[in-house]
Amino acid sequence: MKFNLFRAADGTEGGGSPAGPPVIAAPPVVHSSAPMGPTKIAARDVSVFYSGKQALYDVTLDIPDKTVTALIGPSGCGKSTFLRTMNRMNDTIPGAKVTGRIEMDGEDINAKSVDPVLLRARVGMVFQKPNPFPKTIYENVAYGPRIHGLAASKSELDSVVEASLKRAGLWEEVADRLHSPGTGLSGGQQQRLVIARAIAVEPEVILMDEPCSALDPIATAKIEELIDELRERYCIVIVTHSMAQAARVSQRTAFFHMGRLVETGDTEDIFTNPRERRTLDYITGRFG
Numbered sequence: 021m022k023f024n025l026f027r028a029a030d031g032t033e034g035g036g037s038p039a040g041p042p043v044i045a046a047p048p049v050v051h052s053s054a055p056m057g058p059t060k061i062a063a064r065d066v067s068v069f070y071s072g073k074q075a076l077y078d079v080t081l082d083i084p085d086k087t088v089t090a091l092i093g094p095s096g097c098g099k100s101t102f103l104r105t106m107n108r109m110n111d112t113i114p115g116a117k118v119t120g121r122i123e124m125d126g127e128d129i130n131a132k133s134v135d136p137v138l139l140r141a142r143v144g145m146v147f148q149k150p151n152p153f154p155k156t157i158y159e160n161v162a163y164g165p166r167i168h169g170l171a172a173s174k175s176e177l178d179s180v181v182e183a184s185l186k187r188a189g190l191w192e193e194v195a196d197r198l199h200s201p202g203t204g205l206s207g208g209q210q211q212r213l214v215i216a217r218a219i220a221v222e223p224e225v226i227l228m229d230e231p232c233s234a235l236d237p238i239a240t241a242k243i244e245e246l247i248d249e250l251r252e253r254y255c256i257v258i259v260t261h262s263m264a265q266a267a268r269v270s271q272r273t274a275f276f277h278m279g280r281l282v283e284t285g286d287t288e289d290i291f292t293n294p295r296e297r298r299t300l301d302y303i304t305g306r307f308g
């Protein structure tokens with residue numbers, strides 16, 4: 021099965037299949053040429069149950085460092101459920117049970133010795149809807165480093181706030197209003213503020229659950245560019261409904277269907293030469 025779902029550089033549509041599946045994705049706007057890192061997170065036979073009902077079945081997946089991994093698949097297939105296993109957010113859902121093993125740098129994240137609060141600083145999360153605290157822009161970013169003791173003085177904290185906002189591509193837009201409410205920013209700016217807040221506690225992994233679904237195309241493009249820059253420093257996992265977005269921002273893609281991981285591989289391979297019929301049907305819009 022050889023298909024070209026990417027658009028050609030001149031804007032014309034790429035190959036397509038003999039049967040003519042729609043060309044669905046723009047070329048990856050990946051500017052960063054940084055190589056993928058070693059495995060950061062290793063999931064082995066991970067299953068999740070909600071009040072005894074199984075939502076995720078035996079997922080085994082390696083997630084490399086310094087890489088954007090996209091989780092795609094139709095609604096309800098378990099993408100968010102799997103994402104939440106990586107920072108133990110399912111622990112916060114009454115009746116949820118996770119089995120199997122998830123290691124980060126070889127360490128079992130579900131071990132009793134692991135403090136979930138510290139884990140969630142190492143594995144930050146960005147949600148669909150921007151959720152800044154009802155505090156100033158400065159306080160949104162300073163809060164985490166302060167409670168985790170990452171700055172010894174006010175000037176150190178100022179530096180962390182500035183560096184985090186710069187890395188999130190927001191500094192220029194907010195430098196003169198750091199003490200205004202974070203909730204007064206536009207949706208796209210709020211999402212970058214939330215990313216700055218995650219970055220401020222020096223995470224190793226950033227999980228993103230449909231981070232652009234509430235944003236307009238311009239704000240989405242900015243977040244996608246930011247994701248591409250961030251991947252040089254972090255392991256990023258993004259849930260997206262947009263296959264074009266997965267093709268643009270990720271280097272690895274995992275396709276889920278009905279709670280199972282169907283196929284994973286380099287994004288270009290998944291979108292041009294999927295091994296599984298179900299993947300092909302999904303990426304060509306036959307279901308989902």
Ligand SMILES: Nc1ncnc2c1ncn2[C@@H]1O[C@H](COP(=O)(O)OP(=O)(O)OP(=O)(O)O)[C@@H](O)[C@H]1O
Pocket residue numbers: 070075093094095096097098099100101102113
């Ligand atoms: N908190 C919860 N309590 C009970 N069932 C849940 C909960 N969260 C998810 N589920 C169920 O688990 C299954 C997988 O849901 P999940 O949200 O992980 O899928 P998804 O692929 O992320 O979907 P979507 O793309 O619509 O966000 C679904 O059947 C869903 O109804």
